[in-house]
Amino acid sequence: MSDTKILLNDNELPTSWYNIQADMPNLPKPPLSPFTKEEVKPEDLAAIFPPELIKQEVSQERWIEIPEEVQEIYKLWRPSPLYRARRLEKALDTPARIFFKYEGASPAGSHKLNTAVPQAYFNREGGITRLTTETGAGQWGIALSQACKFLNMICKVYMVNVSYYQKPYRRTMMNIFGSDCVPSPTNETKSGRQILEKDPDSVGSLGIAISEAVEVAAGLDDTNYALGSVLNHVCLHQSVIGQEAKMQMAKAGYYPDVVVACCGGGSNFAGIAFPFARDKIVENSPVRLLAAEPTACPTLTKGDLAYDYGDVTGLTPLLHMYTLGSEFVPPGIHSGGLRYHGESPLVSQLLHDGIIDACALTQNYIFDKAALFASSEGIIPAPESAHAIGAAVEEALDAREAGEARTILFNLSGHGHLDLPSYESYMDGKLQDLKLPEESLEKSLAGLPNIK
Amino acid sequence: MSDTKILLNDNELPTSWYNIQADMPNLPKPPLSPFTKEEVKPEDLAAIFPPELIKQEVSQERWIEIPEEVQEIYKLWRPSPLYRARRLEKALDTPARIFFKYEGASPAGSHKLNTAVPQAYFNREGGITRLTTETGAGQWGIALSQACKFLNMICKVYMVNVSYYQKPYRRTMMNIFGSDCVPSPTNETKSGRQILEKDPDSVGSLGIAISEAVEVAAGLDDTNYALGSVLNHVCLHQSVIGQEAKMQMAKAGYYPDVVVACCGGGSNFAGIAFPFARDKIVENSPVRLLAAEPTACPTLTKGDLAYDYGDVTGLTPLLHMYTLGSEFVPPGIHSGGLRYHGESPLVSQLLHDGIIDACALTQNYIFDKAALFASSEGIIPAPESAHAIGAAVEEALDAREAGEARTILFNLSGHGHLDLPSYESYMDGKLQDLKLPEESLEKSLAGLPNIK
Numbered sequence: 001m002s003d004t005k006i007l008l009n010d011n012e013l014p015t016s017w018y019n020i021q022a023d024m025p026n027l028p029k030p031p032l033s034p035f036t037k038e039e040v041k042p043e044d045l046a047a048i049f050p051p052e053l054i055k056q057e058v059s060q061e062r063w064i065e066i067p068e069e070v071q072e073i074y075k076l077w078r079p080s081p082l083y084r085a086r087r088l089e090k091a092l093d094t095p096a097r098i099f100f101k102y103e104g105a106s107p108a109g110s111h112k113l114n115t116a117v118p119q120a121y122f123n124r125e126g127g128i129t130r131l132t133t134e135t136g137a138g139q140w141g142i143a144l145s146q147a148c149k150f151l152n153m154i155c156k157v158y159m160v161n162v163s164y165y166q167k168p169y170r171r172t173m174m175n176i177f178g179s180d181c182v183p184s185p186t187n188e189t190k191s192g193r194q195i196l197e198k199d200p201d202s203v204g205s206l207g208i209a210i211s212e213a214v215e216v217a218a219g220l221d222d223t224n225y226a227l228g229s230v231l232n233h234v235c236l237h238q239s240v241i242g243q244e245a246k247m248q249m250a251k252a253g254y255y256p257d258v259v260v261a262c263c264g265g266g267s268n269f270a271g272i273a274f275p276f277a278r279d280k281i282v283e284n285s286p287v288r289l290l291a292a293e294p295t296a297c298p299t300l301t302k303g304d305l306a307y308d309y310g311d312v313t314g315l316t317p318l319l320h321m322y323t324l325g326s327e328f329v330p331p332g333i334h335s336g337g338l339r340y341h342g343e344s345p346l347v348s349q350l351l352h353d354g355i356i357d358a359c360a361l362t363q364n365y366i367f368d369k370a371a372l373f374a375s376s377e378g379i380i381p382a383p384e385s386a387h388a389i390g391a392a393v394e395e396a397l398d399a400r401e402a403g404e405a406r407t408i409l410f411n412l413s414g415h416g417h418l419d420l421p422s423y424e425s426y427m428d429g430k431l432q433d434l435k436l437p438e439e440s441l442e443k444s445l446a447g448l449p450n451i452k
Numbered sequence: 453m454s455d456t457k458i459l460l461n462d463n464e465l466p467t468s469w470y471n472i473q474a475d476m477p478n479l480p481k482p483p484l485s486p487f488t489k490e491e492v493k494p495e496d497l498a499a500i501f502p503p504e505l506i507k508q509e510v511s512q513e514r515w516i517e518i519p520e521e522v523q524e525i526y527k528l529w530r531p532s533p534l535y536r537a538r539r540l541e542k543a544l545d546t547p548a549r550i551f552f553k554y555e556g557a558s559p560a561g562s563h564k565l566n567t568a569v570p571q572a573y574f575n576r577e578g579g580i581t582r583l584t585t586e587t588g589a590g591q592w593g594i595a596l597s598q599a600c601k602f603l604n605m606i607c608k609v610y611m612v613n614v615s616y617y618q619k620p621y622r623r624t625m626m627n628i629f630g631s632d633c634v635p636s637p638t639n640e641t642k643s644g645r646q647i648l649e650k651d652p653d654s655v656g657s658l659g660i661a662i663s664e665a666v667e668v669a670a671g672l673d674d675t676n677y678a679l680g681s682v683l684n685h686v687c688l689h690q691s692v693i694g695q696e697a698k699m700q701m702a703k704a705g706y707y708p709d710v711v712v713a714c715c716g717g718g719s720n721f722a723g724i725a726f727p728f729a730r731d732k733i734v735e736n737s738p739v740r741l742l743a744a745e746p747t748a749c750p751t752l753t754k755g756d757l758a759y760d761y762g763d764v765t766g767l768t769p770l771l772h773m774y775t776l777g778s779e780f781v782p783p784g785i786h787s788g789g790l791r792y793h794g795e796s797p798l799v800s801q802l803l804h805d806g807i808i809d810a811c812a813l814t815q816n817y818i819f820d821k822a823a824l825f826a827s828s829e830g831i832i833p834a835p836e837s838a839h840a841i842g843a844a845v846e847e848a849l850d851a852r853e854a855g856e857a858r859t860i861l862f863n864l865s866g867h868g869h870l871d872l873p874s875y876e877s878y879m880d881g882k883l884q885d886l887k888l889p890e891e892s893l894e895k896s897l898a899g900l901p902n903i904k
Contacts, residue, residue, distance in 0.1 A: 003462040004527040010455040075456040076539075076830050087528075087602075105557060107830025109869070149827050150539075169621075172872040175879055176826055374628055375601050378528050378559025417561070417869035420624040427627055 004086060006248040008079035015066055018239040020274040020346060021232065022062035023281050026353055028345035029320035032307060037451060040317045048217045048225040050126030053119065056233040064236065070118050073150050077106040077113070078240060082248035087376040089396070096399035097254060098392060099409045101245045101272060102379070110382065110414030111268045112143030112228055115237035119226045120147040130154040130223040132216045134184065134209030137163055137336030138170025139382070139414060140228030145179035158184035158212045161204035163336055169418045184209040191215050191313045206340055207312030207326055214315045229265025230310065230319070230344050238271025241411060246275055249409060256287055256409035258395050262387035263291035263300060263358065264337045266344030272411040274346075277355055289356040291347065292391035294366075296434050297330035299323065299343045300351055300358035302441070307451040310342055318449060321348040325444030331434035333363050334422035337384040341444075359391055362433045366390040367426040370416070382414035383422055456538060458700040460531035467518055470691040472726040472798060473684065474514035475733050478805055480797035481772035484759060489903060492769045500669045500677040502578030505571065508685040516688065518570070525569050525602055529558040530692060534700035539828040541848070548851035549706060550844060551861045553697045553724060554831070562834065562866030563720045564595030564680055567689035571678045572599040582606040582675040584668045586636065586661030589615055589788030590622025591834070591866060592680030597631035610636035610664045613656035615788055621870045636661040643667050643765045658792055659764030659778055666767045681717025682762065682771070682796050690723025693863060698727055701861060708739055708861035710847050714839035715743035715752060715810065716789045718796030724863040726798075729807055741808040743799065744843035746818075748886050749782035751775065751795045752803055752810035754893070759903040762794055770901060773800040777896030783886035785815050786874035787835040793896075811843055814885045818842040819878040822868070834866035835874055 021027060031040045042054045049057075056064060066074070085098040103111035123131060131148060133155070135141030141157040148155035157179050164171060164183035174181045184204045185192035191211035195202050202208070210227075217225035227234060242259075249255060259276050261269040269291045279285035293300055299322050308323040310316035322343040324330075330339045350356045370386035372393070373379070381389060392410040399406040416423065425431050473479060483492045494506045501509075508516060518526070537550040555563035575583060583600060585607070587593030593609040600607035609631050616623060616635035626633040636656045637644035643663035647654050654660070662679075669677035679686060694711075701707060711728050713721035721743045731737035745752055751774050760775040762768035774795040776782075782791045802808045822838035824845070825831070833841060844862040851858040868875065877883050 004524075005462055007459045007461060009459060010457055072456075076535075083528075107826075107832075113830075146830055150830070168876075169869075169872040172876045172879075173832065176823060176832060176872075176875055178827070371628060374559075375630070378565075378598055378602070380559075380625065380628060415869075417621075417867075420621040420628075423628055424620075424624045427624075 004084055006082040006252050008244060010075050013071060013074060013079055014240050014243040016063035017066060017236045018243055018275050019059060019062055019064055019236050020277060021060045023278050026349060028349040031317040031319050034314050034317060048214060050123045050128060050224060052122040053233045056236055070121050073117050079244045080105055082245060085377055088373060091376045092396050094396040094400040095405040096396040097407045098396055100412045101241060102412045104412060104415035108143040108146050110139045111271060112140045114240055115234045116143040116147035118237050120151045120153055123224050124151050124153055128224045131226045132156045132213040132223060133226045134158045134206055134213045136160050136206045138167050139337055142170060142173045144226055145174040145177035149177040155179040157181040158209040160184060160206060160209055184212050189215045210311035211313035211315050229267040232346055234267045235270035235344055235346050238267045239274055241271035242275030245272055254407045257406040258288040258290055258408050260290045260388050260391045260410040262384050263293045264340050266347035268411055268413040270344060270347055280355060290391055291356060291358045292387040293360050294333055294335055294338050295360040295362050296333045296436060297339050298360045301360045304445055305348055305352055306448050308342060308448055319345050321345045324441060325448050327447055328441055328444035335383040361387055361390045364431050364433050367431060369393045380416040381412055382416045383419055385413045456536055458534040458704050460696060462527050465523060465526060465531055466692050466695040468515035469518060469688045470695055470727050471511055471514055471516055471688050472729060473512045475730050478801060480801040483769035483771050486766050486769060500666060502575045502580060502676060504574040505685045508688055522570050522573050531696045532557055534697060537829055540825060543828045544848050546848040546852040547857040548848040549859045550848055552864045553693060555865045556867035560595040560598050562591045563723060564592045566692055567686045568595035568599035570689050572603045572605055575676050576603050576605055580676045583678045584608045584665040584675060585678045586610045586658060586665045588612050588658050590619050591789055594625045596678055597626040597629035601629040607631040609633040610661040612636060612658060612661055636664050641667045662763035663765035663767050681719040684798055686719045687722035687796055687798050690719045691726055693723035694727030697724055706859045709858040710740040710742055710860050712742045712840050712843045712862040714836050715745045716792050718799035720863055720865040722796060722799055732807060742843055743808060743810045744839040745812050746785055746787055746790050747812040747814050748785045748888060749791050750812045753812045756897055757800055757804055758900050760794060760900055771797050773797045776893060777900050779899055780893055780896035789836040813839055813842045816883050816885050819883060821845045832868040833864055834868045835871055837865045
């Protein structure tokens with residue numbers, strides 16, 4: 001019997017990030033300034049990002065070296081393990097081989113640390129001492145807090161108000177790493193005050209929190225802003241996941257028929273899928289790349305490919321991406337990390353060009369599969385990551401139907417140790433499959449900025 | 453620079469447990485029946501334990517084979533990683549080399565799964581379909597729930613009342629794995645009813661919960677009892693930790709000057725220390741073996757070596773061990789897993805014979821060191837495990853004082869993802885270094901059963 005775990009040693013850690021911009025048949029349309037609606041120039045971004053990250057954002061070099069100090073910090077948890085989910089295969093009675101890459105073993109509990117560390121590093125190299133950011137469920141806030149602690153920087157986190165109070169454990173984790181975490185909207189920013197004037201009881205949203213964090217960073221010389229997903233440099237940093245997974249699958253002696261990941265802003269999907277997308281683009285590999293999103297926030301499956309803002313107030317550049325409209329408010333599902341109206345422009349372009357696929361899953365379905373996975377493999381997944389499990393299970397059942405021993409690889413992007421109240425709701429039968437508010441979606445899509 | 457992580461592959465998993473009874477200069481005095489005060493016969497234990505575990509309890513064979521099915525389940529998380537804590541070394545400015553074995557990477561979040569799986573397995577092999585147990589903070593309850601799920605058995609957990617309500621996340625985790633977890637004392641048992649009659653608002657204790665679980669198991673043919681620490685077979689199963697650590701230290705090119713673990717019932721200490729104790733006994737290795745306990749429950753440093761009950765009601769056999777007396781109620785520190793009055797008889801005998809050492813640490817001190825560790829290495833430790841960190845840090849500072857590049861190995865027995873409210877108290881300055889209730893301790897020690 002081959003191994004259950006396929007491990008890599010420290011010296012097998014990738015030394016470069018893979019940049020898919022070098023291989024894409026079509027690049028995404030460029031970001032536009034929110035003020036002039038003209039193409040953003042690198043210098044326009046200098047108020048909130050350091051030079052190296054701006055360079056990475058537009059670079060078309062295929063391989064970008066990982067600085068040694070970042071590699072040393074990566075080694076705290078990377079290379080991450082790859083597992084064969086034999087007990088899940090058995091439970092599903094499928095001839096499929098199911099492998100998963102486990103990013104929840106990082107000290108932050110998710111893949112987010114893969115980009116938090118280089119973002120903090122390049123900011124520090126650029127003379128910045130303080131970072132601001134937003135966080136929804138808190139995974140990203142924890143990761144950036146850790147990264148800043150590792151690199152002796154200060155971190156300020158605007159956490160969506162409703163999550164701040166619903167997920168106090170996540171806030172505590174940020175505090176342990178020395179971050180200042182406040183419930184957004186706040187009175188500290190113009191954006192926050194604007195929202196609170198209209199709605200003093202606002203429970204906040206990612207879009208609002210981004211506005212606050214960007215506003216503060218833009219106004220201070222020693223302070224920059226960090227984003228946990230969507231942008232090209234974030235997808236770039238996450239490519240370590242897929243690069244390692246390719247080596248590990250080779251050691252296991254299999255090449256995946258399908259690679260699955262959940263998709264919110266797109267970075268964990270990009271992380272595992274882009275190195276395989278290269279095989280598909282350059283070598284015509286038949287591998288299928290499948291992004292799984294919630295039916296309650298179906299950016300890839302029901303959104304438009306269009307220019308849109310990343311935030312609510314309209315402070316961020318306009319990105320050309322699949323979007324539900326920046327005013328769309330998705331139902332309050334438990335996968336906070338997937339409740340974003342937009343999508344990585346790189347992922348969007350690849351979907352548009354038919355290089356990747358997408359599917360949408362309901363909340364009760366993914367919790368069912370999460371519980372099955374936990375019972376089989378022991379690991380309790382984050383609800384976000386459970387979308388990848390759900391889609392992988394569908395693939396495995398399909399393989400059973402077809403009687404084919406297909407190879408499935410999915411990315412388990414994080415553990416659910418801080419999401420247990422959501423599981424409690426699920427077990428109590430209190431989880432609803434909230435219907436997509438079609439009318440609000442139509443209105444939101446109709447309100448997209450009119451830019452061709 | 454040598455590696456940060458020292459990993460072992462599936463095929464390096466130990467295939468036998470190491471039984472220190474084969475090598476001890478003096479064996480502990482035998483357990484006595486609580487009813488006759490005569491030496492317990494194996495058949496006396498048959499009401500609550502399966503034959504194989506009873507055999508292991510008294511076996512003097514050095515190596516006991518790990519069944520293949522147990523090995524396969526172990527491979528879900530074992531061999532566990534060994535890390536070099538370079539960033540902690542730097543933060544302490546010490547010439548010492550600090551290594552730690554990380555048991556928190558198990559899906560149960562602690563070392564407890566190492567014995568939960570074989571205990572469930574040998575019970576199932578013995579025709580048992582249902583296990584009862586007690587749990588304090590919940591780590592053991594989670595581990596046994598997982599093990600029972602893996603082996604298709606039913607699990608009933610009596611959780612100390614105060615923890616049941618203080619740590620709802622732990623209860624949720626048990627529920628995810630299908631366990632029935634109830635707050636103890638309950639009205640379901642004679643022992644529980646006895647307590648509730650005297651004190652209807654009883655917040656429970658481990659001793660009470662053990663009484664309930666043992667009573668139920670003793671009364672039902674299809675049901676046995678499982679204990680998460682203290683007993684010889686539990687220490688035996690945990691020996692995989694130390695066996696792996698020895699291989700990993702050899703790969704790293706170092707042999708430890710000191711091996712440290714926290715000590716409640718003794719099994720995680722036994723797990724990492726006993727394979728090194730063998731070197732000490734058989735080969736005269738100068739390695740120091742250090743058990744770290746809380747000053748609030750100082751079993752090894754202030755207890756008596758005497759016969760005592762394992763529970764409150766007096767249903768368990770009398771064990772010859774260091775004890776604070778079964779009526780001692782330790783202050784409500786956050787390290788629930790270390791709030792036990794007794795201690796493994798094997799660990800007790802080794803301390804008595806000068807083969808191991810013990811030290812006691814205060815609550816604020818260990819949280820200080822836990823926060824330092826988290827800031828350096830990223831991992832947030834369980835408060836119990838933070839005792840090992842605290843003692844390891846003392847050793848590292850001592851090495852700095854002496855200007856010696858000593859090698860320190862400690863066992864990080866679990867993560868603290870479900871202990872974050874305790875960290876919140878610590879950061880808010882609300883943690884007290886609760887004084888040992890000397891008077892209550894004196895009274896409790898004076899009440900020890902009078903058996904020579």
